Amino acid sequence: MYGLVNRAIEQLVVSLRGQEGWRRVCRQADWPDEGFVAMQTYDDGVTYRLVGAVSQELGMPPAxxxxxxxxxxxxxxxDEGYGDMLTMCGSDLRSFLEGMNHMHARMEATMPHIRPPHFRVEDGANGEMLLHYESERDGLAPMVEGLIVGLGRRFGQAVEVHHRHPRTPTHPVDVFEVRPLP
Ligand code: HEM
Structure with a gap:
């Protein structure tokens, strides 16, 4: 994945545990503490190793x-210069999620090697929104849950997210149920 992702992991750890915590994570992940270049691609394994090491550092499960x-x-x-892109993508959670594929596609101009996920929004039977998530990577469904909650917060809308259907080998699509909270 692009270094931008690994840099964000670094910043998250530094904000919670300081530079010393990040140094421990790097040691645990067997990765040199030299920083990441945002626009350079790194093997996905680096990101997964970092998540595993952060899980140990924070004492919480990787999910x-x-x-x-x-x-x-x-x-x-x-904060990293993508604010306008976020603003342009939509002004409420639903329209934003509907514009996600387009937004990631636009990044190909500056990130030609990006392999973004694919999303589809559908109405559920009881007023909930169903978000279909497709990725060539495994294990990132919990990240999508966090992204939806974070987006909800951005739009002043608290939401409850339930992972309704995990992907299977024959149907490699995760489905999330998203309900607005009062
Ligand atoms: C302007 C803000 C954003 C930027 C700059 C951005 C950029 C990126 C980049 C560079 C990657 C790594 C992919 C690769 O290197 O192949 C990525 C992955 C990802 N993005 Fe975005 N993204 C943004 C917003 C979002 C939002 C709001 C969502 C949520 C709906 C999202 C969902 C994901 C997911 C789930 C992945 C993990 C990769 C995968 O599933 O295969 N992104 N994004």
Missing amino acids: DVLRAFGEYWILYTA
């Missing part, structure tokens, strides 16, 4: 680290 990271990503990208 919770990914949830926290998803929430943080919304704040981080807004």
